[in-house]
Amino acid sequence: MTENLLTHFECTRTGQEYPADALLTLSEVGAPLFARYDLEQAARTLTRASLAARRNDMWRYGEVMPLEFGTEPLSLGEGMTPLLAPDRLREDTGCPWLFIKDESVNPTGSFKARGLSAAVNGALARGAQAFAVPTAGNAGGALAAYAALAGVPAHVFMPADTPEAFILECHAFGATVTMVDGLIDECGRQVAARATENGWHNVATLKEPFRVEGKKTLGYELAEQMGFELPDVIIYPTGGGTGLIGMWKAFDEMERLGWIGPRRPRMISVQAAGCAPIVRAFEQGMDKATPWVDAHTVASGLRVPAAVGDFLMLEAIRTSGGEALAVSDSEMMDSSRRFARLTGVFPAPEGGATLAALDHLLATQRVDTDERIVLFNTGSGYKYLEAYR
Numbered sequence: 001m002t003e004n005l006l007t008h009f010e011c012t013r014t015g016q017e018y019p020a021d022a023l024l025t026l027s028e029v030g031a032p033l034f035a036r037y038d039l040e041q042a043a044r045t046l047t048r049a050s051l052a053a054r055r056n057d058m059w060r061y062g063e064v065m066p067l068e069f070g071t072e073p074l075s076l077g078e079g080m081t082p083l084l085a086p087d088r089l090r091e092d093t094g095c096p097w098l099f100i101k102d103e104s105v106n107p108t109g110s111f112k113a114r115g116l117s118a119a120v121n122g123a124l125a126r127g128a129q130a131f132a133v134p135t136a137g138n139a140g141g142a143l144a145a146y147a148a149l150a151g152v153p154a155h156v157f158m159p160a161d162t163p164e165a166f167i168l169e170c171h172a173f174g175a176t177v178t179m180v181d182g183l184i185d186e187c188g189r190q191v192a193a194r195a196t197e198n199g200w201h202n203v204a205t206l207k208e209p210f211r212v213e214g215k216k217t218l219g220y221e222l223a224e225q226m227g228f229e230l231p232d233v234i235i236y237p238t239g240g241g242t243g244l245i246g247m248w249k250a251f252d253e254m255e256r257l258g259w260i261g262p263r264r265p266r267m268i269s270v271q272a273a274g275c276a277p278i279v280r281a282f283e284q285g286m287d288k289a290t291p292w293v294d295a296h297t298v299a300s301g302l303r304v305p306a307a308v309g310d311f312l313m314l315e316a317i318r319t320s321g322g323e324a325l326a327v328s329d330s331e332m333m334d335s336s337r338r339f340a341r342l343t344g345v346f347p348a349p350e351g352g353a354t355l356a357a358l359d360h361l362l363a364t365q366r367v368d369t370d371e372r373i374v375l376f377n378t379g380s381g382y383k384y385l386e387a388y389r
Helices: 039-045 049-051 058-064 089-094 111-124 138-150 166-170 186-199 211-215 217-225 242-257 275-281 310-319 329-343 350-361
Strands: 006-011 015-018 033-037 096-101 131-134 152-157 176-180 233-237 266-272 323-327 375-379
Touching: 015 275, 039 242, 049 350, 058 111, 058 217, 089 096, 089 329, 089 350, 096 166, 096 217, 096 350, 111 131, 111 138, 111 211, 111 323, 131 186, 131 217, 131 275, 138 152, 138 166, 152 166, 152 186, 176 186, 176 310, 233 242, 233 350, 242 266, 242 375, 266 275, 266 310, 266 350, 275 323, 323 350, 329 350, 350 375
Parallel strands: 096 375, 131 152, 152 176, 233 266, 233 375, 266 323
Antiparallel strands: 006 015, 006 033
8 A cells, every 4th residue: 555645653652664555543552553655745745725725624734644645534523623812801801812612513523533534544545344432422422423424343442420511422323332330541441452453443533543643733734824923822721731732733834835934822721620640740840740640630631640741731730831721610610701701612521621721821821821821621511411410
């Protein structure tokens, strides 16, 4: 198989290279793999000027995506979500250059559509025939949808207390759903134990190389929508952290493509006070996070006790001059309602967490009101009605 501009996969810890046509999960040392491209060749066709004539979804950046360029992907229209300029929220916060990247309008209602579209497309091209994922909710729905589109089996493992909307969604798409006593880490252990023996391709967060490729398109879109001048501050809700890691990868690729210069936004990671392993590691100066015990939060996407990409997140946060902070569930839900009331966007609690974090950052003067700030609403509040009650 010829994989166009994807030249190889690279271990994010050791730099060891793996062939571009292989169906892979983690590297030999158990670290995430990054897809690497011939960016010199890509720059000949993937130019800023070329974008106007391209398709209006995340596959517009085809030269740096995991399909042979020109191949038609299995797509539900994921990506190219709006970058909103919320006048009333700007007035409320005193930040005239505040923006919202609204991922709730993606297929299946969240940013997970980006990663799972890329994962399913990339893995099918390399011979995968069935998929499995541990999930707190949105990733399961996204996998189920793209597996349904492709006509292949999906096996979704969810904590027993997952909000009902996510469970019903997966069943509707025809996925096999297994409810697990425990959190997403226990779901991950069960998927890992059963995937090999059953011939399922495990698409757990950062345990295969393509979900991050879908998520990196957040960075490409943000640059494009802001006139190729990146914001000063990105405030991002962090569970597994694929989006934050993906954007950091995108910024490097775009600089090498000649789209942007070396300046980077400060990357702000927001977690829930009841599950904040990245915040704790950041504050303690650690380059890896220890698992969080007794994780609890109404934001199921933030209830990730341990993340395989923790060292990548911490590196991006520190290199950018950013930071990690936690907000309480009550702050998160109060901010989610305020977010909705002032913008017309009904955010997932994870989206509300970014506004709560902004309040903290402004109050302590760690962010200036005249900076260009982007809040990421990663999903739809319609799936979290229990939290809003």
